[in-house]
Amino acid sequence: MLHLRAVCPQDKTAPALDILRDHAGTAHLVVHRGVAVSPEGDLVEADIAREAADEIVAALCVLELDRTGGITLEALDTALSDAADAAEEKAPGEGADAVVWQELLSRTGEESRLNVTFLAFLTIACLLASVGVLTDSAVTIVGAMVVGPEFGPLAALAVGVVLRRWDLVRQAGVALGIGFPLAMVVTLGGALLVRVTDVFGAQAFELKQHNEVDFVFSVGVPSLVVAMLAGAAGMLAMTSAKSAALVGVFISVTTVPAAGYAVVAAVAGEWSRCLQSIGQLLVNLLGIVAAAAVVLIVRRNGHRSPKGLRPLSPG
Structure with a gap:
């Protein structure tokens, strides 16, 4: 699993949440309203299956979050969660085989x-x-x-x-x-x-x-x-x-x-x-x-x- 953090301008938060919510490889979706200071906006966090990361990041980049906000990925060594297990099972492919091109x-x-x-x-x-x-x-x-x-x-x-x-x-x-x-x-x-x-x-x-x-x-x-x-x-x-x-x-x-x-x-x-x-x-x-x-x-x-x-x- 990977931990994704996205700093979103307030007008981009809803579309970003829709992308993450609709993807089967997402778990533990959290939004912190108005906590981002520079750049200003909301902070969206989620745990995502590695095999889903490339598709999710590409979709967030279409929203230009990489330019108007920020996107970071961090590897998770351990995730004890039925939701995380379900996300990995539903995401297509195997995590070890997945290529995250931007990474x-x-x-x-x-x-x-x-x-x-x-x-x-x-x-x-x-x-x-x-x-x-x-x-x-x-x-x-x-x-x-x-x-x-x-x-x-x-x-x-x-x-x-x-x-x-x-x-x-x-x-x-x-x-x-x-x-x-x-x-x-x-x-x-x-x-x-x-x-x-x-x-x-x-x-x-x-x-x-x-x-x-x-x-x-x-x-x-x-x-x-x-x-x-x-x-x-x-x-x-x-x-x-x-x-x-x-x-x-x-x-x-x-x-x-x-x-x-x-x-x-x-x-x-x-x-x-x-x-x-x-x-x-x-x-x-x-x-x-x-x-x-x-x-x-x-x-x-x-x-x-x-x-x-x-x-x-x-x-």
Whole structure:
């Protein structure tokens, strides 16, 4: 179930209540008259089945509540109510399979913005990956995979292409196009510092002796298959209620580790491995986006076609 809150100008409250009251997926409908201060109006609340959310939100947007008032959705972990159970049973489809298009657009838009936090996580992930390469530690490489925030912009690219939201494509492209080079430059500085100080020992840059992390630069068909499977799983997780699966997606792809390995290989003078790592990075990026887009197309064809999606908020 999702909890919906809608701030309504007083002249829009009655139509909004009619929409919610008439939909089988609605329960616990409440209206607070005149409590909204900015913008002024009434507050309408309801619990709605996830599979009904897209249709209800679209109908409320037709009333322009997203412009003259406000609409928010919040996931409910527990709802002990016969009315809520009945709403979920009457709403068509299954909650785990439902796609809330506006939620998807908002989520990918937020996670694909170029900001200090995104750059910090990406840089730390690349530094972790370089440490994993220098110490021949697969565990550290896995840690870098988990820390890396790059799946957000990659998912945004897929969403933007499929929904023809070029503003989202540009935003995600900027985040990746600036984020990865900047993180790799910082990692380059760190790798050079390690080499000068010899803090990891004389064998750190003998990459041919590091067998535990060879999978990072070994690009090939298996790399593409894994990237596509990860992209498909990631988009399924983002368009359903199974978001916990994203952790497995992060661990399965070698985007950030490939970037870190390329930098270390360049400092070590292993140009063949450097180029292979860059190839691995590109294969993973393209594979994730392509598979995510295919999954999104399939899911869109199986649900109501998204219309009237609100543009991204600046920030």
